[in-house]
Amino acid sequence: MVSVLLVVGSVYGNSSSVAEECAELLRSAGHEADILSNASLNDLKVRPDSVLLVCTSTTGQGEIPDNIYPLVNELRESFPLMPDRRYGVIALGDSSYETFADAGRQVDELLQELQAKRIGEVLYIDACETADPEGTAIEWMREWMKAL
Numbered sequence: 001m002v003s004v005l006l007v008v009g010s011v012y013g014n015s016s017s018v019a020e021e022c023a024e025l026l027r028s029a030g031h032e033a034d035i036l037s038n039a040s041l042n043d044l045k046v047r048p049d050s051v052l053l054v055c056t057s058t059t060g061q062g063e064i065p066d067n068i069y070p071l072v073n074e075l076r077e078s079f080p081l082m083p084d085r086r087y088g089v090i091a092l093g094d095s096s097y098e099t100f101a102d103a104g105r106q107v108d109e110l111l112q113e114l115q116a117k118r119i120g121e122v123l124y125i126d127a128c129e130t131a132d133p134e135g136t137a138i139e140w141m142r143e144w145m146k147a148l
């Protein structure tokens with residue numbers, strides 16, 4: 001059994017809905033899954049053994065959603081190295097924007113700089129390609145979970 005913290009960045013609810021489906025799948029596989037919709041650095045610190053699954057959309061012109069921005073800011077400012085932390089990223093976006101899925105990309109780069117270890121590749125979900133982001137995420141999760 002692995003403990004997973006799903007860290008959500010969402011404006012209109014798509015990423016939240018994806019995170020909820022992923023959490024259900026994790027729980028049905030016997031893992032512990034908690035969703036953080038307004039995560040802080042302290043939420044991560046009190047769960048040092050949890051795997052992070054960041055599930056974020058991109059808003060504005062390549063911007064990070066307001067509900068995950070405080071965490072990203074705290075990580076950038078205090079820069080806590082976390083070589084023992086494992087994580088995954090699900091990045092929602094729309095490829096009609098030049099800044100496709102940039103928030104997810106930025107979070108991935110930041111976690112890499114903090115020496116966290118990514119499990120698998122980043123999943124990019126393009127609203128231009130699928131009307132079923134939850135289904136796309138679940139398919140990807142089935143493989144991702146094997147590496148937990």
Ligand SMILES: Cc1cc2nc3c(=O)[nH]c(=O)nc-3n(C[C@H](O)[C@H](O)[C@H](O)COP(=O)(O)O)c2cc1C
Nearest residue numbers: 010011012013014015057058060062093094100101
């Ligand atoms: C006002 C607005 C700005 C957006 N800006 C971007 C962007 O810069 N890059 C991108 O890849 N997607 C962008 N998107 C697409 C969203 O990331 C995409 O619709 C996503 O599924 C929304 O997820 P959410 O409901 O969790 O916020 C934008 C959407 C809206 C409505």
